[in-house]
Amino acid sequence: xxxLVSHPDEVKIVTRRFGQGAAxxxxxxxxxxxxxxxxxxxxxxxxxxxxxxxxxxxGRGGAGFPTGLKWSFVPKQSAKPKYVLxxxxxxxxxxxxxxxxxxxxPHAVIxxxxxxxxxxxxxxxxxxxxxxxxxxxEIMEKAVADAYARGFLGKxxxxxxxxxxxxxxxxxxxxEVGEESALMESLEGKRGVPRIKPPFPAVVGLYGGPTVINxxxxxxxxxxxxxxGAAAYAAVGSVRNGGTRLFGLSGHVARPGVYELPxxxxxxxxxYEVGGGVRGGRGLKAVVPGGSSTPVLLPExxxxxxxxxxxxxxxxxxxxxxxxxxxxxxCIVEFALRTISxxxxxxxxxxxxxxxxxxxxKKSLTRFHAGFGEAKDxxxxxxxxxxxxxxxxxxxxxxxxxxxxxFVKKFRKEFEEHLNGKACPFAKHLDLAVV
Amino acid sequence: MSLETMSVFSPKLAARLDALVLKYPLRRSxxxxxxxxxxxxxxxxxxxxxxxxxxRIGITELEVRNVATYYSMLRFKPAxxxxxxxxxxxxxxxxxxxxxxxxxxEELGIGQKGMTPDGLFSLEEVECIGACCWAPxxxxxxDFHDELSPEQVxxxxxxxxxxxxxxx
Numbered sequence: 001x002x003x004l005v006s007h008p009d010e011v012k013i014v015t016r017r018f019g020q021g022a023a024x025x026x027x028x029x030x031x032x033x034x035x036x037x038x039x040x041x042x043x044x045x046x047x048x049x050x051x052x053x054x055x056x057x058x059g060r061g062g063a064g065f066p067t068g069l070k071w072s073f074v075p076k077q078s079a080k081p082k083y084v085l086x087x088x089x090x091x092x093x094x095x096x097x098x099x100x101x102x103x104x105x106p107h108a109v110i111x112x113x114x115x116x117x118x119x120x121x122x123x124x125x126x127x128x129x130x131x132x133x134x135x136x137x138e139i140m141e142k143a144v145a146d147a148y149a150r151g152f153l154g155k156x157x158x159x160x161x162x163x164x165x166x167x168x169x170x171x172x173x174x175x176e177v178g179e180e181s182a183l184m185e186s187l188e189g190k191r192g193v194p195r196i197k198p199p200f201p202a203v204v205g206l207y208g209g210p211t212v213i214n215x216x217x218x219x220x221x222x223x224x225x226x227x228x229g230a231a232a233y234a235a236v237g238s239v240r241n242g243g244t245r246l247f248g249l250s251g252h253v254a255r256p257g258v259y260e261l262p263x264x265x266x267x268x269x270x271x272y273e274v275g276g277g278v279r280g281g282r283g284l285k286a287v288v289p290g291g292s293s294t295p296v297l298l299p300e301x302x303x304x305x306x307x308x309x310x311x312x313x314x315x316x317x318x319x320x321x322x323x324x325x326x327x328x329x330x331c332i333v334e335f336a337l338r339t340i341s342x343x344x345x346x347x348x349x350x351x352x353x354x355x356x357x358x359x360x361x362k363k364s365l366t367r368f369h370a371g372f373g374e375a376k377d378x379x380x381x382x383x384x385x386x387x388x389x390x391x392x393x394x395x396x397x398x399x400x401x402x403x404x405x406x407f408v409k410k411f412r413k414e415f416e417e418h419l420n421g422k423a424c425p426f427a428k429h430l431d432l433a434v435v
Numbered sequence: 436m437s438l439e440t441m442s443v444f445s446p447k448l449a450a451r452l453d454a455l456v457l458k459y460p461l462r463r464s465x466x467x468x469x470x471x472x473x474x475x476x477x478x479x480x481x482x483x484x485x486x487x488x489x490x491r492i493g494i495t496e497l498e499v500r501n502v503a504t505y506y507s508m509l510r511f512k513p514a515x516x517x518x519x520x521x522x523x524x525x526x527x528x529x530x531x532x533x534x535x536x537x538x539x540x541e542e543l544g545i546g547q548k549g550m551t552p553d554g555l556f557s558l559e560e561v562e563c564i565g566a567c568c569w570a571p572x573x574x575x576x577x578d579f580h581d582e583l584s585p586e587q588v589x590x591x592x593x594x595x596x597x598x599x600x601x602x603x
Contacts, residue, residue, distance in 0.1 A: 002569050002581060081460070093524040093563040124460070131471055131508050132564050134577035167458055172471045173508030175562065189466035189492070191505040207460055250526035250567040257568045292525055292563075322567060324526055338528055342562055348505065 005257030007274045013224045015260040018104040025146040028107040036226035037114045048119040054230035056242025061215030062319040064308035073202035074120040080209035084116040084125035088216040091175040092291035094322030097246035098216040102136035106143035112219035131172040175346035179394040180213040193350045194394035238264025241307035249275040252327035264305035283328035290319025293399030295406030331426035332414050336407040337365040343400030354397035357388035382408045443483045479513045515550045515557030517595045520574045526567035538585040
């Protein structure tokens with residue numbers, strides 16, 4: 001069972017029901033559950049969207065798109081049914097926040113989905129979980145069944161005339177399905193290959209109908225925004241970044257775990273105070289701030305606020321909020337190789353720059369790490385990565401290229417130390433069996 | 436063929452799959468879960484499984500294979516009754532994921548995608564399983580085991596062996 005952690009600096013909004021048995025519907029109701037959905041039902045779609053806009057809530061999947069604005073893009077009238085699709089394909093290395101949401105607060109996901117449905121005028125919502133999360137799918141399915149039994153889902157929800165149904169779905173192992181168009185393909189029973197945009201999902205999405213796709217954390221946040229009020233929620237965060245974020249501290253940190261902290265919380269403080277610093281009293285070498293696809297930050301670059309804008313300004317991305325701490329005994333070339341091996345494994349091969357680029361990067365870095373690199377390889381790695389950027393249907397190509405560019409640019413010296421038959425200075429093995 | 440008389444699945448799973456195709460606006464949306472549930476019971480996607488899934492969904496076997504080959508959890512060869520999946524992605528790697536993998540290799544005497552002669556265990560190095568803050572982590576079938584050290588590996592295996600003896 002994943003361990004829950006706590007720190008005095010946390011502001012528990014989304015996590016406030018964690019560890020309190022809220023997966024049981026009675027307990028969820030005792031803790032104020034489903035009141036937000038009832039309120040939204042009474043207030044209507046325009047009010048909901050205005051609240052979401054005022055809350056400053058931005059997409060927790062990684063892109064940080066304003067949720068209220070996203071919902072407002074869905075046409076009011078549509079010949080085809082509209083859908084809400086909750087993205088619980090959580091697969092970005094360094095990220096395990098949705099894991100805890102599904103485990104501890106499945107009804108918050110259901111309630112948020114209902115509210116999103118009310119906002120856009122959808123009658124059906126889908127909650128898609130990655131296939132590896134089987135025990136969490138079972139928890140979600142039980143919660144959905146309980147919500148139906150109470151009349152919170154179905155023909156007339158909460159005794160109204162409004163209909164809303166929720167369908168759960170399991171994936172079967174695919175990082176790329178976390179991308180919204182690939183997610184829709186997968187849900188339609190196909191290979192998770194991305195679609196070209198436009199049209200955007202808000203216009204032509206699932207089964208050709210207008211579709212809102214939100215990350216599970218975003219959706220689980222929605223009922224709290226309604227319950228506490230948009231202004232109060234926005235006030236917790238930083239400028240243009242409302243509320244809190246579930247930050248996942250992992251890697252060489254003394255106290256790893258998922259911590260709910262206000263948007264804009266200082267990264268250095270997060271690592272040293274919340275996370276207890278680097279494990280074993282070692283020095284800090286680097287930090288991956290928002291999941292494996294985000295460019296690495298050096299120790300001198302981490303005195304920044306963790307929100308979408310400030311991390312962007314520092315040359316990286318807030319991404320999924322998965323903060324990976326790397327100590328000074330780690331080989332960055334090896335870390336870069338393990339990162340690119342993942343993207344090479346997950347590339348679907350649809351777009352050539354990603355398919356070929358990830359493969360060549362993996363080959364180059366493998367050779368490099370083994371001590372058979374040449375000086376020109378460093379520039380070649382950079383050249384390959386630069387030429388993947390922005391040239392693919394979905395962002396997987398960028399997700400592979402961006403961290404690689406960061407490693408090469410910021411740790412060029414360490415790459416050079418691997419040159420000309422010299423063994424890795426850290427003498428670590430990396431037997432890449434994953435193919 | 437009639438699915439009632441010729442199904443390769445148990446009556447319980449067959450009934451579940453009958454309901455599954457009616458769950459979605461389009462029947463085909465049942466494909467990925469159907470393949471996974473079928474694999475859970477049969478152990479892998481055999482030719483017979485592919486054929487029955489194709490018939491249940493109403494698409495060709497080729498279309499089923501085309502989709503199935505995309506998803507990393509789906510397999511076309513048997514695995515052990517307990518498939519040990521060790522994550523070695525970054526967060527796990529930093530906390531000893533490769534050491535965990537090595538220990539499983541030693542204890543089981545098998546390598547990547549290998550299976551023990553008794554068919555009880557198979558081993559697989561996998562990508563991120565969403566347990567980064569509780570690294571290093573593994574899954575045995577769908578069970579998570581997290582915050583592991585190599586010393587715990589024999590105990591985990593003994594636990595599953597014990598389960599077999601209890602079920603025998």
